Amino acid sequence: LDFAILINFNHTDFTKWTIVKVWYSNELFASLDDLNAQYNNNSIAKTKVTKPVNDVNLYSSLKRRGEYM
Known part of the structure; x- marks a missing residue:
């Protein structure tokens, strides 16, 4: 997914952390x-990710494969 957040962590108190910039779909906000405003106004391209097919051999599945130790 083309999404990243730049956060200012200059304080040890997490309540003082701030979001500096947001990166989405090759654009900086x-x-x-x-x-959110541009996304809801359809001003930017929306990234759509298809759901994986339900397959027992899907490498990212949490289903246990192989013998249990």
């Missing part, structure tokens, strides 16, 4: 509110 000043805030999450800015991204």
Whole structure:
């Protein structure tokens, strides 16, 4: 997914952490509110990820494979 958040961690108190920039769909936004507004206005390209097919051999499945130790 093409999404990243730049956070200012200059304080040990997490309540003082701030979001500096947001990256989505090859665009940089000043805030999450800015991204949300443009996303809801269909001003930016929306990334769509298809759900994986339910397959027992799916490598990212949490189903145990092989012999149990």
